[in-house]
Amino acid sequence: MATTDRQATTLALAHALSAAERGLAVLPLSRTKLPALRSPHRDDPTPTPCHGQCGRPGHGVHDASRDPARIRELFAAAPWATGYGIACGLPPHHLIGIDLDTKSGTDSSAALRELALRHLFTIPPTVVVLTPSGGRHLWLTGPPDLVVPNSASRLAPGIDIRGAGGYLVGPGSRTGHGVYRTAPGTSHIVPAPCPRALLRLLLPPPRAPYSTPPAAGDHGRGLVQFVLAAHEGQRNTRLFWAACRAYEDGIGPALVDALVEAALDSGLTEREARATIASAARMTGRGG
Template identity: 80%
Template sequence: RFGHGVHDASADPARVRALFAAAPRATGYGIACGLPPYHLIGVDLDTKAGTDAVAALRGLARRHRFTVPATVVVLTPSGGRHLWLSGPADVVVPNSASRLAPGIDIRGAGGYLVGPGSRTERGVYAVAPGTAHLPPAPCPRALLRLLLPTPHAPGQRAHPPGDRSGESLVRFVLAAHEGQRNACLFWAACRAYETGIGPALTTALTFAATTTGLTEREARATIASAARRTDRRP
């Protein structure tokens, strides 16, 4: 029933209880990004290897003229912090590692954040004092633009014109890096079928996936798996 990692995420209390029951010895849990109601975007600020990601984010804010909003912050056992931001429903933010600046990783669609209270050998993830009562703040527009992939050339567009939801999902697949291609396609296909545009978007998703390096057979098998899984969801 389970076993799809972040793709098993749910806001349904009964399903969440079932997930915990399936792993009674788990000491941690993940919170999926990119899904309703908040379409969460995680800004992971690292402090390892001499990096100062907090200062780097401040520098980006100055250069691109945005303010880092007051929002939920989770402190990590390694001394880093996770900022929780809310994204627009019609925008798909991809995951990235140190693309914005050294030590700044982004958790977007298909990614997850370690939930507060999770325990590791190094310590516990905890909500920063004074932020537990805050909702995830909307991601500043200038920062959101930095998080999105560079648009592809017109010849690479593979989405139905006018379908903004479909465009976002196809762009997400096109931006997938090696090692993430199948997972990104599965995530995008699940979202497409959940919103009722799966059949209409199959050709575009398949083309996008083959553009990134998957074979057509692999792409179609992944999309079919997403369709079956979506049909089984409560």
């Protein structure tokens, strides 16, 4: 590794530890802005969804930590890392990132101003990170009882949202295009609360209530409720258990859509939910 790369890794670790002191969970990134550690399950013949329950690093944003010892371990495992990511949506800040891009050919800053005028909100003074391409990341905080999802250009062209399950490239990170830097005068500002009017725009529209197929009966409704009651760290496990019971009882195919809807409500993505249910079908010999 070149001296400059070692220096970049040392600086990235120092910045990451400083961010952790401010209550932000971090993970090492490569020059491509992607998590520096590869998945430990990449060679598994039939990988199942894992968010770090296996205890090994390499689970992307799920590796993020505020523990200095853990952060040092992650960077030691990825000596090629030249940056760090900051996980969004986690306590205590429940960070929301407003990514104003410059690559889309649109003026994303003007689009945000237009939204602010139309919906009567003002972006308060907050942390602003300048990207090497000329874009800006605005750091805001959300309430603990709301989950803001990631989105790309849904709010307006060129405006991406980093929410739960996403991360922001931390200031001080070096990528192939340059260094991310905090805008002058904002480095020591505490991230400001997201205006309520803007927060309403960031939340997905409510889905129609799920319905358990009549063929599934009370047992099926109980399995769906079991998934709905899952907390963070339990979601995949509960969904897998419920799906196994459903397939064992012969109601698996009829209950798939209701289980997926319940998993989405609990915080999983549709891809994760369907992969977990498919694993349960294979485990119980109902995978076809």
